[in-house]
Amino acid sequence: MPDLLANLNPEQHAAVTLPNEPALILAGAGSGKTRVLITRIAWLIQQGYASPMTILAVTFTNKAAREMMSRLSALLPIDTRGMWIGTFHGLCNRMLRAHYRDAALPSTFQILDTADQLSAIKRLMKGLNIDDEKYPPKNLQYFINNAKEQGLRPKDVDATDNFNRKFVELYEAYDQQCQREGVVDFPELLLRCYELLAHNPPLRAHYQARFKHILVDEFQDTNKLQYAWLKMLAGESNAIFAVGDDDQSIYAFRGANVGNMRDFENEFNVRNLIKLEQNYRSHGHILDAANQLIANNARRLGKNLRTDAGHGEPVRVYEAATDTQEAGWIVEEIRALINTGHARSEVAVLYRSNAQSRTIEHTLVNAGIPYRVYGGLRFFERQEIKHALAYLRLIDNPNDDTSFARVVNFPTRGIGARSIEQAADAARQYNCSMAAAIVYVAGKAGSSLSAFATLIAKMRAETQQMSLPETVEYVVRASGLADFYQNEREGQDRLENLQELVNAAAAFVSEAGYGLDTPARSIPLRPGATAPPELEAQGDSVVVLDAVDVTDPAQNPDTMTPLAGFLSHASLEAGDNQAQAGQDAVQLMTVHAAKGLEFTAVFITGLEEGLFPHENSAIEADGLEEERRLMYVAITRAKERLYLSFAQSRMLHGQTRYNIRSRFFDELPQDTLKWLTPKVEAGSRWGGRSDNAGYGRDWFGRSDRQSEYSDPAVTAPLPAFANAQRAAESGFRIGQPVFHTKFGEGTITALEGGGPDARAQVKFKRHGEKWLALAVAKLQAVE
DNA sequence: GGACAGACAATTTTT
């Protein structure tokens, strides 16, 4: 019997062996969080406190769920079949599939990803003749998802004005459309599952009794609805074991609510709060930097990382004149790291926004250094894949109008926009799917549409007896997609991806995870029938308990077909962005994407006011604190070596911006920093931070005078900067919003001259750019 | 139906 507790530190040990009571584990970066979570599960099972059946462990990403599953089976020989380990969406999907009738869904319900949802919304609005200028579909999508994540149905939303009333009305119509088409969007998966449990006490009791242990990873990232769902599962005899780090909460913009940690603590009367502060990743100077930086945040649960690793190397800081020069320096340093024996994949370059990668990529290409960029299109998001999936979905669910509209004329088969509109109109009129409405469309449009209907019907019939990979292969050909991309000039890659889809289907079938291990199902009772003794009666249906062998189709008539399983898999897991995966390459990614990863050497680049912290964060609630947490995440990715860099000027959106260094430099312990370029004190140069520069005002506007400063060797103050600084003495700054009595509102884009000759270039909202003599023009600073 | 020009916006992102 393996000793699971060996090599755990006292806090980890305490966390792993807690009694089954509500617990909150505050796990700092690199403190062995995942290890604790996994060991806890293994320990519970090993000690006989739990069987795999009684475990529910939830994560945010499929990657995390997979890691948990594989590390767990490496730790103990466990039958993972009965375990519920997965993402919030994956688990909710699973529960809804098992109880689709109670959830008022068709057995073949399909999942709309974000892009599908948007096209469904656009289609809805078009049908209702809504002005999409006045009500942008994207805004409606945001409105709907936001409402759902607050647990609000249309009737629950308080609409205060006509505009919002319209949104609510559209929200309602959208929900009806989804219901008719048998599709659910991402937040709907959660909300529907939440409501299923909320409105169905026996079912809720069943799952509460079953899941003795509910373990939550990255708890700080949960949104309101996810927390509500967890609370629904928490009953008398079970408990939530939550692991998270409030200092690493960086997803507020997508609804994550750090407050859930405090709420959990209070609402569940959490007595078991354990802090994991021993860090096993980074050297001392790096941790000191992280600790001191994050101490600037006001609302924290409180935590300080420590290490036994020793101070290690200082944090290196570099100031570049331009973004190009910054990239050049980074690449030189990377080359040196590689030459001293570091694997390329142990080096990461982090940036705040994706647009920053281009310059670095260029420089890496020129230097001939392999690299990998994270982010971008994922496999199941590619258009050819989505087309193929749309055909497959139509086979499975003819009511899926989103898929219908997507492929009815792709590849082109002479069905124009007008025909499609006629079908949509008829569908509305007869309250049926577009596919079913074809019979009502007359004339030539009707016949070409009928041909399409015949094609789909033929596909459905032909694939009845086929295996899943055969089905996919058949559909790719019969749909005409294969021919289309064959003849397309740039179609080879797409063709290969379609072949890859067939392989993915084969892999999916061989893993055979779909739907077979669903532990409880609601099965309607035939009139007059009574529930078998091992089944629990529940109104006019029964909850089939775990005693039933759900892998036996005879006992489990509702098992998902491989196709249905594959389609949900495709929606719930968009797959890797497979760019240059596998080979030893330098890793390029946003700071967000780096969360959870670690590297021997890390470059945090573009550390400039306006970029990092990002200027938009100034207007967001708690925006600056979130940016600081982001910086904290970035710093704590580094194991041995950390580089921080910034540039005086940067090409962004086709224009050169002049930035000053990030305030975060002032929040770091200065004795851990080693400046590779001379540190220029604040205020000693144009662009130096002046004390009265308030947050959000001290990033600098654009100028097109890039050529003057383009010498990459120059890092010292330039004459033009000095010139601008004299003008700045007048009290104005570049980027400052101003008001002019004649021209109205504007922003200062350049300053030159000094004293009585000082002039400012102002870009007015209504009157374009103008040079104004400050001594003459009455410019008012706007706050 | 497809090619092309012009407008427009451009943090962060998983499911």
Added chain:
DNA sequence: TTGTCTGTCC
């Protein structure tokens, strides 16, 4: 600067 979307023309 660059990618995406929309409208126009053949």
